[in-house]
Amino acid sequence: MSKMRIYEYARQNNTTSKEVIQQLKNLNVDVKNHMSTISIETIVELDKKFAPNGNKTSSNEQQTNNSKNNKNESGRRMNKQQSNSKSNKQHQQNQNKKQASPNQRNQESQNKQQISQGQQNQKNLNKKQVPQGQQKRGDNQKRQDQQKKKGRQHKNQQHNRNHNKNQNTNSATKQQKPVKKLPEKITYSETLTVDELAAKLNKDASEIIKKLMFLGVMATKNQDLDDDAVELICDEFGVQVEKEIILEDTDFDKYREEDDEANLIERPAVVTIMGHVDHGKTTLLDAIRQAKVREGEAGGITQHIGAYQVENDGKKLTFLDTPGHAAFTSMRSRGAQVTDIAVLVVAADDGVMPQTVEAINHAKAAEVPIIVAVNKMDKEGANPDRVMQELTEYELIPEDWGGSTIFVNMSAVKHEGIDNLLEMLILVSEMEELKANPKANAFGTVIEAELDKGKGPVATLLVQNGTLNKSDSIVVGSTFGRVRAMVNDEGKRVQSAEPSTPVEVTGLNDVPQAGDQFLVFSDEKKARQVGEARQQKHIQETRSETTKVSVDDLFEQIKQGEMKEINVVIKADVQGSAEALASSLEKIDVEGVKIKIIHTGVGAIKESDIILASASNAIVIGFNVRPDVNAKKAADTEKVDVRLHRVIYKVIEEIEAAMKGMLDPEYEEKVIGQAEVRETFKVSRIGTIAGSYVTDGKITRDSGVRLIRDGVVQFEGEVDTLKRFKDDAKEVSQNYECGITLKNFNDIKEGDILEAFVMEEIERT
Numbered sequence: 144m145s146k147m148r149i150y151e152y153a154r155q156n157n158t159t160s161k162e163v164i165q166q167l168k169n170l171n172v173d174v175k176n177h178m179s180t181i182s183i184e185t186i187v188e189l190d191k192k193f194a195p196n197g198n199k200t201s202s203n204e205q206q207t208n209n210s211k212n213n214k215n216e217s218g219r220r221m222n223k224q225q226s227n228s229k230s231n232k233q234h235q236q237n238q239n240k241k242q243a244s245p246n247q248r249n250q251e252s253q254n255k256q257q258i259s260q261g262q263q264n265q266k267n268l269n270k271k272q273v274p275q276g277q278q279k280r281g282d283n284q285k286r287q288d289q290q291k292k293k294g295r296q297h298k299n300q301q302h303n304r305n306h307n308k309n310q311n312t313n314s315a316t317k318q319q320k321p322v323k324k325l326p327e328k329i330t331y332s333e334t335l336t337v338d339e340l341a342a343k344l345n346k347d348a349s350e351i352i353k354k355l356m357f358l359g360v361m362a363t364k365n366q367d368l369d370d371d372a373v374e375l376i377c378d379e380f381g382v383q384v385e386k387e388i389i390l391e392d393t394d395f396d397k398y399r400e401e402d403d404e405a406n407l408i409e410r411p412a413v414v415t416i417m418g419h420v421d422h423g424k425t426t427l428l429d430a431i432r433q434a435k436v437r438e439g440e441a442g443g444i445t446q447h448i449g450a451y452q453v454e455n456d457g458k459k460l461t462f463l464d465t466p467g468h469a470a471f472t473s474m475r476s477r478g479a480q481v482t483d484i485a486v487l488v489v490a491a492d493d494g495v496m497p498q499t500v501e502a503i504n505h506a507k508a509a510e511v512p513i514i515v516a517v518n519k520m521d522k523e524g525a526n527p528d529r530v531m532q533e534l535t536e537y538e539l540i541p542e543d544w545g546g547s548t549i550f551v552n553m554s555a556v557k558h559e560g561i562d563n564l565l566e567m568l569i570l571v572s573e574m575e576e577l578k579a580n581p582k583a584n585a586f587g588t589v590i591e592a593e594l595d596k597g598k599g600p601v602a603t604l605l606v607q608n609g610t611l612n613k614s615d616s617i618v619v620g621s622t623f624g625r626v627r628a629m630v631n632d633e634g635k636r637v638q639s640a641e642p643s644t645p646v647e648v649t650g651l652n653d654v655p656q657a658g659d660q661f662l663v664f665s666d667e668k669k670a671r672q673v674g675e676a677r678q679q680k681h682i683q684e685t686r687s688e689t690t691k692v693s694v695d696d697l698f699e700q701i702k703q704g705e706m707k708e709i710n711v712v713i714k715a716d717v718q719g720s721a722e723a724l725a726s727s728l729e730k731i732d733v734e735g736v737k738i739k740i741i742h743t744g745v746g747a748i749k750e751s752d753i754i755l756a757s758a759s760n761a762i763v764i765g766f767n768v769r770p771d772v773n774a775k776k777a778a779d780t781e782k783v784d785v786r787l788h789r790v791i792y793k794v795i796e797e798i799e800a801a802m803k804g805m806l807d808p809e810y811e812e813k814v815i816g817q818a819e820v821r822e823t824f825k826v827s828r829i830g831t832i833a834g835s836y837v838t839d840g841k842i843t844r845d846s847g848v849r850l851i852r853d854g855v856v857q858f859e860g861e862v863d864t865l866k867r868f869k870d871d872a873k874e875v876s877q878n879y880e881c882g883i884t885l886k887n888f889n890d891i892k893e894g895d896i897l898e899a900f901v902m903e904e905i906e907r908t
């Protein structure tokens with residue numbers, strides 16, 4: 144026997160990869176994950192435990208004892224906790240050093256500590272800028288956070304006790320003038336400004352600012368502090384701190400009960416398939432579904448309900464049947480996180496393309512593990528090595544090359560590699576230790592919803608916790624009702640649906656939106672009450688304008704301490720300009736406010752760019768490109784600021800000026816209309832005449848004009864002549880035909896779009 148992978152060993156020995164990894168840890172063998180290979184010597188050692196006569200009991204015991212470590216290894220969410228505790232530890236170390244020997248400290252190392260501590264704290268402060276969608280993480284996550292918080296509080300209390308002791312001894316020697324007493328504990332909800340925190344601590348704001356400065360954070364009196372900053376400051380003063388979470392009556396959290404550990408059982412992973420257009424997402428989803436029909440119960444008809452489940456080796460997986468980014472974008476922007484694992488489809492003959500990168504960014508932002516499906520291996524030009532090579536740039540490194548990303552070579556049309564992909568998905572889901580409580584009232588997310596003429600509102604719900612039953616009283620987003628009928632992905636009527644199961648339900652009073660969350664109530668009256676309250680709230684919310692970042696009010700937000708990091712999505716005509724723009728923007732540094740590039744891409748601004756920007760509260764910059772129709776609509780409804788430019792330094796100037804509060808507000812470009820070139824006529828003395836049809840607004844003689852081809856700006860200049868039939872026209876409105884020539888530009892083609900604009904004075908509010 145030569146080397147083998149951990150999961151292979153586990154399968155051969157009828158055990159789980161997790162157990163093998165645990166055993167390897169006990170043997171001090173360093174491995175990354177279940178894809179890691181193990182040597183023959185290690186296999187011999189493992190056999191002592193896992194061979195039929197090996198001592199199984201002790202290995203189980205160790206596993207339970209160490210399961211916490213294991214979770215830390217595999218759980219991505221735990222990484223955050225680790226980094227948090229790291230920062231706490233570092234802080235404690237600094238603190239200890241300070242107290243132990245203040246004079247011995249060498250100035251240089253002190254500075255270094257301050258800087259790194261400062262960066263950490265700056266990061267903490269910056270966390271506030273984390274996309275809204277990310278903040279509203281899944282409910283389970285919220286609970287984990289609360290538990291984490293409890294743990295931290297406990298640690299703090301211990302630390303505070305020690306700290307108090309130290310303070311007491313210090314103060315015994317030098318306490319002279321009466322100082323206002325520090326409280327033992329403070330509580331707060333939402334956020335605290337420096338001033339508010341100072342008042343709670345009976346301190347002067349300047350003292351808090353000084354402490355923050357010492358930690359490397361420049362803050363003003365009115366600046367909001369995030370939880371970690373509040374905790375650090377309180378820690379410095381030896382005061383306990385507790386954050387109260389206030390739940391509104393419309394908040395589902397208020398009605399959900401804590402799940403008893405004993406009731407938690409394993410649940411299937413929810414998988415989303417993403418990738419560049421034409422790389423084979425739909426074909427793969429179909430192939431997986433067919434594999435299920437082939438293997439599944441006879442006569443099972445799969446019905447399109449937006450999601451389906453398959454079974455492989457007795458283990459289930461749930462696939463969201465919406466290729467593309469919907470599962471990540473629209474759902475995440477609504478605060479729902481449904482996906483546990485992302486499959487990134489990359490065509491072996493095409494390699495990494497713009498949407499591949501976009502998909503990676505989405506999966507990374509959602510912190511879900513990625514499995515790469517290298518598709519179209521049957522094609523002549525297939526080059527899986529190139530795909531691997533290209534993906535290393537995005538930190539997706541195959542295990543063979545020292546990384547930890549799983550790559551599966553496959554052909555969706557030939558149905559090759561599907562089983563392997565399913566097997567890998569099951570392995571990853573095992574490592575993720577996904578759990579839910581089937582005994583709870585059902586909670587989950589809307590995958591799709593529509594109004595059916597016969598059935599009324601129909602919604603596909605993904606149960607994420609609890610069990611959904613027929614006749615349950617349910618609130619879904621801002622709609623409510625009783626589950627009249629439930630149909631599963633095979634089109635069969637079912638009475639109940641367990642965690643990770645998608646079902647189509649009827650019985651709601653209105654159509655909810657994809658990404659809305661739902662909760663079942665034991666009491667029908669309560670469900671109606673909460674449903675109605677949520678409906679009211681929804682109406683109010685849609686009325687009041689959503690506040691998103693816009694370049695115009697950037698400075699205001701920076702001033703008020705709401706901005707420390709400005710998120711930007713860049714779309715450009717070519718990769719080179721996108722990169723140049725990104726690096727120039729990243730260099731702008733105004734009073735500690737930084738630009739963070741969330742995503743760069745080539746081509747027209749698409750709806751998915753807007754949704755990503757909305758979810759991460761970002762500004763979209765289009766460089767020589769334009770938004771398409773859907774993107775325009777999305778930008779309007781999501782209130783995303785889209786800035787279109789043709790010269791790099793102009794972008795830099797505008798953003799820098801906005802950051803400094805010096806944005807020249809007087810003139811703004813206003814697009815007044817659009818015409819489509821339907822025919823071109825070449826006339827020797829005049830040049831090319833564009834026979835056009837005004838599709839939107841109007842075109843005027845004195846307007847500026849841009850020629851756009853496939854979403855990319857080819858030319859910007861002025862209208863030379865504008866004619867209706869043979870006559871000169873001052874302006875031509877929507878739904879009329881006209882002939883247009885451009886000043887000094889003749890390369891006009893059929894299908895080009897002419898965008899007319901004027902510079903308009905805008906009112907300052």
Ligand SMILES: Nc1nc2c(ncn2[C@@H]2O[C@H](COP(=O)(O)OP(=O)(O)OP(=O)(O)O)[C@@H](O)[C@H]2O)c(=O)[nH]1
Pocket residue numbers: 418419420421422423424425426427466518519520521522553554555556557
């Ligand atoms: N040779 C080969 N062709 C494939 C394979 N998988 C998909 N295709 C073909 O590639 C084309 C695009 O496949 P789709 O599944 O529609 O790709 P997609 O990623 O869903 O594309 P969009 O839905 O447009 O984003 C189709 O013509 C498929 O038949 C494969 O494994 N091998």
